Amino acid sequence: xxxxxDVGGPHRRSGSGALADGAGGDSAEARLALAQHPExxxxxxxxxxxxxxxLVRRAVASRTDAPAQALRPLARDHDRQVREAVARNPSASxxxxxxxxxxxxxxxxxxxxxxxACDESVRRVMAQAHDKELRGLxxxxxxxxxxxxxxxxxxVSPEVRERLATHTHDPEVITALLADRTARxxxxxxxxxxxxxxxxxxxxxxPVADVRVxxxxxxxxxxxxxxxxxxxxxVQVRMAVATSELVPPHIRQAxxxxxxxxxxxxxxxxRPGRGNSPVVQAPRVGHRAAxxxxxxxxxxxx
Numbered sequence: 001x002x003x004x005x006d007v008g009g010p011h012r013r014s015g016s017g018a019l020a021d022g023a024g025g026d027s028a029e030a031r032l033a034l035a036q037h038p039e040x041x042x043x044x045x046x047x048x049x050x051x052x053x054x055l056v057r058r059a060v061a062s063r064t065d066a067p068a069q070a071l072r073p074l075a076r077d078h079d080r081q082v083r084e085a086v087a088r089n090p091s092a093s094x095x096x097x098x099x100x101x102x103x104x105x106x107x108x109x110x111x112x113x114x115x116x117a118c119d120e121s122v123r124r125v126m127a128q129a130h131d132k133e134l135r136g137l138x139x140x141x142x143x144x145x146x147x148x149x150x151x152x153x154x155x156v157s158p159e160v161r162e163r164l165a166t167h168t169h170d171p172e173v174i175t176a177l178l179a180d181r182t183a184r185x186x187x188x189x190x191x192x193x194x195x196x197x198x199x200x201x202x203x204x205x206x207p208v209a210d211v212r213v214x215x216x217x218x219x220x221x222x223x224x225x226x227x228x229x230x231x232x233x234x235v236q237v238r239m240a241v242a243t244s245e246l247v248p249p250h251i252r253q254a255x256x257x258x259x260x261x262x263x264x265x266x267x268x269x270x271r272p273g274r275g276n277s278p279v280v281q282a283p284r285v286g287h288r289a290a291x292x293x294x295x296x297x298x299x300x301x302x
Contacts (some may be wrong), residue, residue, distance in 0.1 A: 028053045035059035041117045042067045054079040061085035068093055080105045087111035097122045106131065113137035120145055133158045139164035149173045162188035169194055183208040190215035201225050209234035216247065217241040235260045242266040 034040055035056045042065075049070040054077075060066055061074040062085045075086045075096040086092050087100045088111045101112040101122055109131055112118055126138040127148050133220050138144065139152050139160050152164045153176045165177045165188035175280050177189050178199060183206075189195065190203045190211050203215045204225040207243045215221070216229060229241050230251060241247050242255045242263050255267035 009205075031056045031057055035063075043071075046070045049074050054082055056087050057082045062089060064089060064091045066091060071096060080108060082109050083108045088115060090116045092117055094121055098125055101125050101129070101134070106133065109134050109182055110137060113141070123148060127151055132160060135160045136163045140167045140168065144168075144170075146170060146172075150176075153177060158182040158184055161185045165189040166191050168192065171196075174199060178202060181209055187211045187214045187271065191218040193219055195219065197222060204229060209236050212237045213240045216244050218246075220246050223251075227254075230254045231301055235263060238263045239266060 008300065018237060028263065030052065031048060031051055032055055033042065035051070036059050040048075045060050045066050046069045048056055048116060049066075050073070051057055051060075057074060057077060057079065058081055060070055060224055061077070061082050066089070071086055074082055075092070076099075077083050079088075082099060083103060083105070084107055086096060087108050090101075092115065094117070097112050097115060097118055098121065100108055102125065103109050109129070110133060112122065113126065113134065114137075119283065123138055123141065123143070123145065126134055129135055129176075135152065135155060135157065136159055138148070139155075140163050144152075149164065149170050150161060150173065153173055155161050161177065161182065162178060163182045164173065164187050165180070168174060168177075171194075174189065174195060177185055180186055180189075185205055186203065186208070187210050189199075190206075191214050195203070200215065200219060200221055201224075204221060205228070206212055206215075209232075212229065212232065212234065216237065219242050220228070221229070226241065226247060229237055230283070232238050232241075238255060238258055238260065239262065242252055243266050252267050255263055258264040258267065
């Protein structure tokens with residue numbers, strides 16, 4: 001690498017005192033400051049991409065103004081966190097993202113899924129990945145192409161299909177998943193606010209109580225469907241009707257004399273607050289939890 005004092009020379013002449021100070025030493029701290037300085041020239045960033053300190057390389061990898069000549073070797077860096085920084089960088093090339101979505105480290109792969117530069121070609125590689133979590137993150141994407149969504153409808157993993165069911169905007173995909181034999185997939189569909197009235201009616205009569213519970217707590221239903229659920233054979237479903245904030249008061253009142261005492265008490269209690277209703281959250285794509293928590297982006301442990 002060129003001497004940092006030599007690299008910083010032109011900035012002294014240009015009047016950038018702060019940059020000159022950062023370039024004046026050979027310590028890792030000085031090189032890190034140089035890598036982070038907004039006025040550091042691109043040629044210097046290319047040199048810093050080969051710095052012996054992973055902190056310096058990571059700082060370069062995180063810069064949205066980093067040149068392609070700097071990001072290309074950093075996408076192959078032996079340090080996982082450096083590669084992850086490139087995977088998150090919206091300036092990373094499609095070629096780098098395709099490489100990183102095949103990375104041996106799962107956190108690097110998952111970070112690619114949240115990159116706004118992730119395009120159709122990258123998503124097609126994701127759809128073929130052996131990594132179930134990566135395919136699950138793809139299933140949550142709003143930009144998912146119809147043919148990729150159709151492929152995920154038949155994914156071998158029920159978890160992937162459930163995540164697709166919860167987040168899809170495609171009416172044809174919703175219709176296909178309504179016939180899925182796995183209850184957790186239909187439960188995911190019950191939480192999807194894009195379902196039609198007819199589809200919600202079918203889910204209100206699903207043979208699995210967990211599906212009906214999820215439906216009552218997540219979306220608004222017709223009077224006819226709610227009346228049907230008031231007489232549901234499952235105590236859990238009737239409790240969901242009694243406690244859901246989406247159920248009108250007159251429907252809840254119909255459960256005041258429910259044979260289950262807990263359901264009746266819940267129906268007589270004041271209307272529940274918003275905290276009782278699960279909401280479909282935006283996907284936490286490739287997000288590493290604070291404090292070094294090694295849980296997956298979706299929140300569940302492997």
